[in-house]
Amino acid sequence: TQLLExxxxxxxxxxxxxxxxYCNSSSVFSSLQWYRQEPGEGPVLLVTVVTGGEVKKLKRxxxxxxxxxxxxxxxxxxxxxxxxxxYLCAAGNSxxxxxxxxxxxxxxxxx
Amino acid sequence: GAVVSQHPSRVICKSGTSVKIECRxxxxxxxxxxxxxxxPKQSLMLMATSNEGSxxxxxxxxxxxxxxxxxxxxxxxxxxxxxxxPEDSSFYICxxxxxxxxxxxxxxxxxxxxxxxx
Numbered sequence: 001t002q003l004l005e006x007x008x009x010x011x012x013x014x015x016x017x018x019x020x021x022y023c024n025s026s027s028v029f030s031s032l033q034w035y036r037q038e039p040g041e042g043p044v045l046l047v048t049v050v051t052g053g054e055v056k057k058l059k060r061x062x063x064x065x066x067x068x069x070x071x072x073x074x075x076x077x078x079x080x081x082x083x084x085x086x087y088l089c090a091a092g093n094s095x096x097x098x099x100x101x102x103x104x105x106x107x108x109x110x111x
Numbered sequence: 112g113a114v115v116s117q118h119p120s121r122v123i124c125k126s127g128t129s130v131k132i133e134c135r136x137x138x139x140x141x142x143x144x145x146x147x148x149x150x151p152k153q154s155l156m157l158m159a160t161s162n163e164g165s166x167x168x169x170x171x172x173x174x175x176x177x178x179x180x181x182x183x184x185x186x187x188x189x190x191x192x193x194x195x196x197p198e199d200s201s202f203y204i205c206x207x208x209x210x211x212x213x214x215x216x217x218x219x220x221x222x223x224x225x226x227x228x229x
Contacts, residue, residue: 010152031214040222040225041222042115042204042206042222043206044220048215092214094214
């Protein structure tokens with residue numbers, strides 16, 4: 001079983017600030033997904049990265065997969081209150097049907 | 112896009128009763144569905160993996176006789192919390208992967224069920 005460490009656990013910032021969330025493991029992943037969950041709802045997929053060193057951008061969100069495929073980061077530029085939510089990273093491996101989820105980062109962006 | 116419907120969204124029940132939660136894939140066939148439990152501001156804790164037509168696989172520490180899972184069709188899985196107790200109060204979420212999905216395919220989540228046992 002892979003252990004995914006996410007940091008920070010909680011982050012409270014003002015609108016307009018930048019932030020980075022990290023997802024780390026001692027194991028190698030085949031793929032890494034990032035989800036965002038708003039209160040009272042289920043998680044929604046933001047991105048999937050599969051190649052070491054891969055960088056994907058989704059508007060103000062930048063996702064990076066480490067060269068060794070053991071870590072990933074999510075960077076948000078100019079955060080907005082609508083970015084508030086629980087951010088979860090999830091690792092997948094070939095041959096396994098289940099994803100391993102990190103403990104999540106709770107982000108609160110205040111106006 | 113793929114939609115997963117979970118019902119009910121909220122349920123309050125008395126201690127000792129049973130509650131059934133449904134998870135439906137509306138526009139795709141899901142050979143595998145997953146059930147999670149989530150505590151406030153925490154991550155998802157996988158309870159069990161439900162495969163259509165076969166017995167569910169439960170994670171360590173999850174009582175299979177208490178959390179009954181049935182996946183009778185490619186579009187429906189149910190979780191029944193039997194003899195519920197206040198400590199079973201939680202947010203339960205299901206997810207489904209499409210038929211033929213691989214390890215890097217997205218999971219489609221329901222909107223969760225808030226269970227309160229009084």
